[in-house]
């Protein structure tokens with residue numbers, strides 16, 4: 001087994017498998033296509049675990065990420081970020097039989113694609129159901145009709161359906177608010193779909209996906225496909241809005257302890273913004289948290305202990321204990337930190353270490369694609 005001496009990402013495969021199983025069952029029970037977002041783990045090895053549950057379709061957030069998973073045998077991918085026209089010419093590097101779905105919300109993007117690609121590709125219209133990030137507003141019938149008609153008139157483009165991401169669920173503080181975001185989203189997608197149906201554009205697939213809604217909702221009426229990603233690891237942010245329990249959090253940062261200050265009940269760890277990102281949350285007492293400390297066990301870790309990662313700089317993290325410091329936590333040892341936002345923490349590393357001591361390779365979002 002390799003000897004780890006630096007901050008490293010520890011993943012628990014048993015928990016990951018359980019998280020994948022739960023979401024796969026939810027999709028099956030609701031007759032939904034499950035197209036998990038792979039931007040959270042970005043690892044060919046973790047993607048393989050999804051195959052064990054029959055998953056063959058995935059979502060990615062860039063052409064480079066699509067290329068990475070394509071090279072690892074994934075041949076049905078949706079790039080769920082508005083298409084970047086600078087990349088249009090690269091679309092033909094994927095064989096025609098590889099399904100690459102592209103996202104659009106503007107006529108110029110469609111015009112560009114139609115002029116610059118040779119092989120036919122599937123197109124999703126991005127619908128804004130309230131996140132106000134991108135997409136055609138769900139009730140903007142004029143623009144929706146124009147865009148759908150334009151896509152239909154392009155011989156190289158095949159209109160697949162309508163896709164939304166209810167990112168506003170991340171502002172919800174409770175299960176109830178997540179569920180009301182979900183309900184609103186399915187009603188708004190139904191409205192857009194019914195409108196296109198009424199003008200003769202039928203058979204469109206409806207795709208939604210965010211971890212809070214997909215984890216908590218039981219009603220998926222009118223929805224054909226889900227694309228959650230974060231659920232594979234979960235994190236403190238999802239714990240706080242009761243989307244998961246701490247036993248479902250599958251990844252922590254393992255940090256060397258490099259300072260011990262009993263007078264102020266604090267440890268200093270090698271683990272800062274470059275390892276965790278600067279995402280933070282507020283604890284019940286209003287104090288800032290950059291992660292929740294846990295104790296490492298032989299093959300796992302404990303639930304969060306009575307302490308908080310109260311501040312971070314580039315490389316350092318300060319762990320403040322609510323009472324005295326645990327006597328087993330000594331300089332030269334390790335402590336675990338449950339991240340606030342696992343997607344951003346995972347993106348900072350090129351490898352995961354499993355609790356069995358194996359290395360799992362991964363890519364990072366800033367890696368660029370090299371086409372043959």
Ligand SMILES: Cc1ncc(COP(=O)(O)O)c(C=O)c1O
Nearest residue numbers: 037080165209210211228229230
């Ligand atoms: C378009 C789209 N689909 C799906 C997802 C997955 O959502 P989550 O990270 O909540 O699992 C994201 C996340 O950003 C997204 O942007």
